Structures are given as structure tokens and as C-alpha cells.
Amino acid sequence: MSLGLAQPWLLLLAPLAFWLLWRQSLPQHAHPGLSFLPVDPASRLMFAALRVMAATAFIALILAAAGPYAEGGSIVHTGSGAQIVLVFDRSGSMSEDLSDGREAGAPGEAPHEAKIVAARRLLLDFMQQRRGDMFGVVAFASSPIAAAPLTDDREMTQAALASAQARSLGFTALARALALALDEFRDLPYTASRVLLLVSDGGAQIAREDGERLRRLFAERRASLIWIYTRGEREPSLRDGTTDINFSQSQSMHDYFAKLDVPYQLLEATSSQGMREAVAQVARMTNLPTHYLEHLPRRDLAPYLYSGAALLLLLLCLAKSLELETWPR
Secondary structure, eight states: OOEESSSGGGGGGGGGGGHHHHHHOSSOOOOOOOGSSSSOHHHHHHHHHHHHHHHHHHHHHHHHTTOOOOOOEEEEEEEEEEEEEEEEEEEEGEEEEESSSOOOTTOOOOOSSSSHHHOOOOOOOOHOOOOOEEEEEEEESSSSEEEEEEEOOOOHHHHHHTTOOOBOSOOOOOOHHHHHHHHTTSOOOOOEEEEEEEEOOOOOOOHHHHHHHHHHHHHHEEEEEEEEEEOOOOOOOOOOOOGGGGGGHHHHHHHHHHHHOOEEEEEESHHHHHHHHHHHHHHHHHHHHEEEEEEEEEOHHHHHHHHHHHHHHHHHHHHTTTTOSSOOO
16 A cells, blocks of 8 residues: 655644653642652653653654555456447538338438438447446547547447447548547556447548558557448358459458457448348457456555544543642642
């Protein structure tokens, strides 16, 4: 346990306690023959004890005024969950319908629902249910934005995700978004599985130099990657290795991720129901044992010192009340 003082300069007053030890505090009474008085060791011991009590009470008051505290330290808790950074695509193509209307999903869901709307709604539910996880949010279109840092503050991350809106811009800065998301793990201890959850409909390019940097960052941060590919009904599956030139960028993304030498999983969603199943699979994949630190607040020790000083002063007052004021005749 680490101890400290909020105002250590007050300890400069502590040497004044020696004055209380040596000063003459006993009353003086005239007596014609002190040499005839018997030696009284008990009284001398009591007088010495009173001086020590006075000095101790003074030092206790000085220490209490200096603001002593004990560092709270930390406690390691074991639970289940993960550190998840959502890398959320808000490019214009995410405003397209996820379903063609043949599958409405759960009751109450619109048959025609934009990719970004369905993903945002289901991920908000996912975040609400995962109380043991830490979440961060990086939204990207032509440039990435760290919308919320990696934290257990659920209101902050949900508000950041809810504010993500599609933007009709052509360029998609995927590599910069992934690098920004990986930076969220930089100063955190490795106490839980680290996951980058990419939600995108593809269509992005990763340059060679960006690819090498991402490979290095993934290795340094020890993070895994899950891509929920919101491809829609009429878009080809990337698992089959499509040769459609219109989706070559998405296929290149998948091929690059598969060669990153990190745990990687591709989940494809073609409808709201498919998105729900993908999110449920993410929940199963990330529900792993985790260790996290709870930092305890510092403990104020001044009340204990004030109480001790008050007790000593009470005893001194009691001794003062028993003091002999006049010599008996």
C-alpha cells in the first residue's frame, strides 16, 4: 500500500513537538523542605506520559492537516467479454437497401431498410446487451473519425454510433480507419481479446504501403478482425471468389484480410435477418474470458489521525481536571 501527503510542507511544524516534551508544564508550589519529600517514581512516570501524549497529539494534528492518504491500488476482476472497436462505414453506398423485400426479418422491421440503418440498429442492441465489453467507434467515409474512444461508457459509444449517417462521397478511407481503430489499443494493457469489427459493404482499396503498415499494427496490437459484409441480395458472395469487375475491390479487401496472419472472420449479411444473425455470431465469437483492472479511489487517513488526537486531548483534559491547584494544609 502506497502512502502520501497532500500538503507535506506542514511537516515542517512537527519539530515543535519537542518543545512540548521539555517545557515545564507542572504547577509550582512552595514547600519549606523539598529534601524531606519521598521519591515518587509513579508521579514522574505519569508526568512523562502526559508530555508524550501532548507531543503525540500535536504530531497527529500536524499529520492530519497535511492530508495523509493511502493509494487505492487496483483489483483484477475476471469476467467475459472483449475490447471491441467498431469500424463503421458511412459512405454513400451504405444508404442503399439491404433487402429486396422478399425477407422482412423480425416483426416490425421494414422490408426495405438501408444497410447503415439496419447495421446501426442491431449494433446498438448488441452494445446494450454486452455489459462486460469495452467499445470504441471509428466512423469513416472519405476520412476516418474517432467518434468514441475505447471505453466502458456505454452512453458515449451508443451516442457516437447513433450519430453515424451515410455520406455520398466516392472515396472510402478504409486503411486510415483501420489504423485509427488499432491505435485505440496502444496504451491499454492486454487484459481481454481485442477485436476490430468492420461493418462495410466493401468497395475500398488498400494501397501496398498502407497494407504493410496495417499488417505491422495488427501484430503489435494483437487484434483480430471481423468483417460484417453488408452485400445485399443481388451482390455476389466474396467466399466464392467473385470475378465480377464491379466487386473486385471488395474481393481484394477480403483476400488481403485473409492473408494478414491475424484471426479473421468474414460474415455476410444480405438482409436485416442476415445482419441479426451476423451480430449474434459476433456475440458468440467475442464472449471470451477477460481480465480487467478496477482502480480503487485513494483513502483519506486524516479522520483516523483526528480521532486519535481528540482522544489524547480528552485524556489530557481529564488529567488537567485532576491537577492539584493548591497545596493542602
